[in-house]
């Protein structure tokens with residue numbers, strides 16, 4: 001379907017003709033996000049500059065029944081910005097002003113299109129920390145992070161995006177501009193709409209401004225690495241660390257396949273004879289960091305670690321963290337199609353879950369390597385195949401269906417941080433049950449009676 005000329009004219013009046021694109025070449029880059037195999041060409045790409053412009057676009061869409069798909073950087077891994085029914089992709093990246101960083105109130109106020117890294121740097125310039133740190137932070141937007149409730153490498157100690165969202169300005173599909181929450185740490189007036197919008201994946205409202213909590217910048221950070229014969233040993237060490245009362249900032253793992261791929265890609269000097277690698281890091285006062293990392297090292301050794309090393313300096317600490325951050329590009333080189341998945345299980349069942357994933361991969365004859373956030377029980381099983389090999393892609397999808405079923409069977413979930421989008425929707429009812437699915441749809445209908453905002457995703 002293409003948009004009526006009158007509708008295009010109205011859009012141009014709202015945001016300016018330069019900010020409405022309808023040419024085939026202009027639309028193609030918005031046909032995909034970072035999720036492989038999902039493609040849907042929109043009818044228009046519209047880039048508003050203000051909440052009022054967003055409201056006018058949404059009023060027009062509700063009146064005419066045209067789908068609107070909010071989009072930040074398009075870095076999501078769940079087909080969350082898929083325009084498979086055509087319509088308008090509403091790109092928020094022109095709304096990129098940092099409005100306020102307040103050291104006195106420990107908060108920042110930003111427009112939705114500000115990148116996560118830009119917010120982090122602006123906060124750091126004032127001696128403050130914006131804690132959420134998704135691996136995509138140089139490109140991802142704060143609006144996209146809030147809409148997906150993004151996690152990251154510091155989730156264990158610091159939590160995820162939802163723990164930092166104090167308030168939002170959001171535009172409802174019917175055009176009302178609402179302000180939820182605000183500058184307050186304590187505010188229980190009404191249903192917690194800030195939390196409801198956080199993680200709503202662009203299906204309930206378009207976020208235009210966000211107020212986030214900041215923390216004082218920790219004085220020091222350091223990182224260590226422990227190699228284990230098996231991932232089960234690493235899993236037991238993680239349980240022992242938490243049981244010892246230590247909550248480190250970072251506790252990440254790579255399985256043997258990831259270690260090999262990362263070493264070949266980045267040449268970091270990792271040991272290739274290990275079954276698993278655990279990266280641990282902490283931040284805070286120098287003596288506390290040293291004490292915690294030393295103790296974690298002792299606990300790893302007590303749980304069969306083959307080697308434990310603490311980074312001697314910041315450069316080595318950064319190199320170790322790079323081992324985790326480059327897992328995805330390293331694995332992606334092994335084929336032409338990378339399917340990065342996301343599931344979470346209770347922390348003590350992490351190693352058991354990786355074992356199940358290995359069994360499933362063998363059964364379906366697809367290569368799956370797994371890395372992730374050991375501290376959160378959040379795993380990223382990643383399958384790399386040949387883009388032309390339809391049979392292997394089909395087997396990979398079936399394998400991931402079994403992986404999600406296994407996660408649910410362990411009291412886990414089908415996505416810990418990447419979101420449901422269009423990609424995970426077929427698995428959602430198995431996680432939530434029919435009654436919750438029906439409630440989700442009623443909530444969606446209350447916000448979006450015409451069903452125009454990001455259709456075919458959550459709440460559909």
Ligand SMILES: Cc1cc2nc3c(=O)[nH]c(=O)nc-3n(C[C@H](O)[C@H](O)[C@H](O)COP(=O)(O)OP(=O)(O)OC[C@H]3O[C@@H](n4cnc5c(N)ncnc54)[C@H](O)[C@@H]3O)c2cc1C
Nearest residue numbers: 072073074075076080135136141143144145147151202207
């Ligand atoms: C290399 C790589 C590493 C990654 N690492 C992590 C990680 O560590 N942790 C993690 O959680 N994720 C990670 N991701 C996934 C992704 O970056 C996050 O989901 C991120 O929050 C998406 O931000 P975005 O600006 O790209 O949003 P988009 O991809 O544009 O949109 C994501 C969702 O949010 C909605 N949305 C976007 N902006 C708005 C808005 N202003 N108002 C309402 N809805 C909106 C969209 O409709 C869509 O449903 C990674 C992705 C890549 C490619």
